[in-house]
Amino acid sequence: MDAIRKVPELSLMSFVNGTTNDKVKFTNELFRGLKDYGFIVLVDHPVDYKLTSKAYDLVHEFFQLPEATKRQYICKEGGGQRGYTAFGVEHAKNSQYPDLKEFWHVGRETIKDPARFKKHLPDNLWPTEVAEFKDVMLKLYDGMDTTSTLILDSLGMALDVPQNYFRDMLSDGNSIIRAIHYPPLGPAAPKNAVRAAAHEDINLITCMVGATSAGLELLDRDGKWLPVSCNDRQLVIDSGDMLSRITNEVIPATTHRVVNPDDATSNRYSMPFFTHPNPDTMLTCIPSCRGAGEKYEPINAHDWLMQRIKDIGLNKNK
Numbered sequence: 001m002d003a004i005r006k007v008p009e010l011s012l013m014s015f016v017n018g019t020t021n022d023k024v025k026f027t028n029e030l031f032r033g034l035k036d037y038g039f040i041v042l043v044d045h046p047v048d049y050k051l052t053s054k055a056y057d058l059v060h061e062f063f064q065l066p067e068a069t070k071r072q073y074i075c076k077e078g079g080g081q082r083g084y085t086a087f088g089v090e091h092a093k094n095s096q097y098p099d100l101k102e103f104w105h106v107g108r109e110t111i112k113d114p115a116r117f118k119k120h121l122p123d124n125l126w127p128t129e130v131a132e133f134k135d136v137m138l139k140l141y142d143g144m145d146t147t148s149t150l151i152l153d154s155l156g157m158a159l160d161v162p163q164n165y166f167r168d169m170l171s172d173g174n175s176i177i178r179a180i181h182y183p184p185l186g187p188a189a190p191k192n193a194v195r196a197a198a199h200e201d202i203n204l205i206t207c208m209v210g211a212t213s214a215g216l217e218l219l220d221r222d223g224k225w226l227p228v229s230c231n232d233r234q235l236v237i238d239s240g241d242m243l244s245r246i247t248n249e250v251i252p253a254t255t256h257r258v259v260n261p262d263d264a265t266s267n268r269y270s271m272p273f274f275t276h277p278n279p280d281t282m283l284t285c286i287p288s289c290r291g292a293g294e295k296y297e298p299i300n301a302h303d304w305l306m307q308r309i310k311d312i313g314l315n316k317n318k
């Protein structure tokens, strides 16, 4: 059987509203999916496909604006975690070629404990040229935030951590939506550059709504690149470096990439949601994952994010 057919497709509502047995089944399959394949497909979740479709329309409208207009929204502080990042800035860690993409980051709008976290959670920027952008993107943020919190509730059960372990770290978490535009490659596409070179995400987990066209591939645990197709009702959930660190690589980070299309004239849009803990979180090894010894030193989540932002060139976002 083809490997992709075994990747679990899970119903989030079976975890939220199901019997104890349903919750245990969901949790076991989630854990197995992330551990054995690196990702799962999620259905019956709170991210409304009509909202996603509207968000894609608005994101498209923004990226059509003149370059000079878009550049007014470059956030000079904080390593490009809000507002616009121009084409050719970000590159995969250890890759000398920048990815063929531009993107926009939306962060947490309302902070429960500003005295503690405001300094590391910069204000969002909003493009005044695109009516409804703010409203729609914040609704999408809420849906993704709720979804990733529930996924981590379930993962917490699998990892045998105290009940609010992940909820406490996600409160005022530094999660972001990244709305990405991959322009047509054109006749002069730089040789060796790809839409997104192979990489792992920095965060705990990533939730992805279906992109507007193919190209995303995930490296499964057997070392095979699997093209990921996701319809407009599905989300793909995969694991990032922070989850790998705190689970002592019991759940390794999922390597993925976006390959170039054959056709040099097409655009591609995608909107991953990177789930981050709050900036004060200490990323320490979960006791049930210690095994023969801890592979990583504890590190503060904000310090780790800043270090990784340098690795991918986002500190040069000006």
Ligand SMILES: O=C(O)CCC(=O)C(=O)O
Residues within 6 Å of the ligand: 178, 180, 196, 201, 211, 216, 256, 257, 258, 269, 270, 271, 272
């Ligand atoms: O565009 C995609 O489908 C994935 C993008 C991605 O992996 C990233 O920006 O980290």
Ligand SMILES: [Fe+2]
Residues within 6 Å of the ligand: 199, 200, 201, 256
């Ligand atoms: Fe990624």
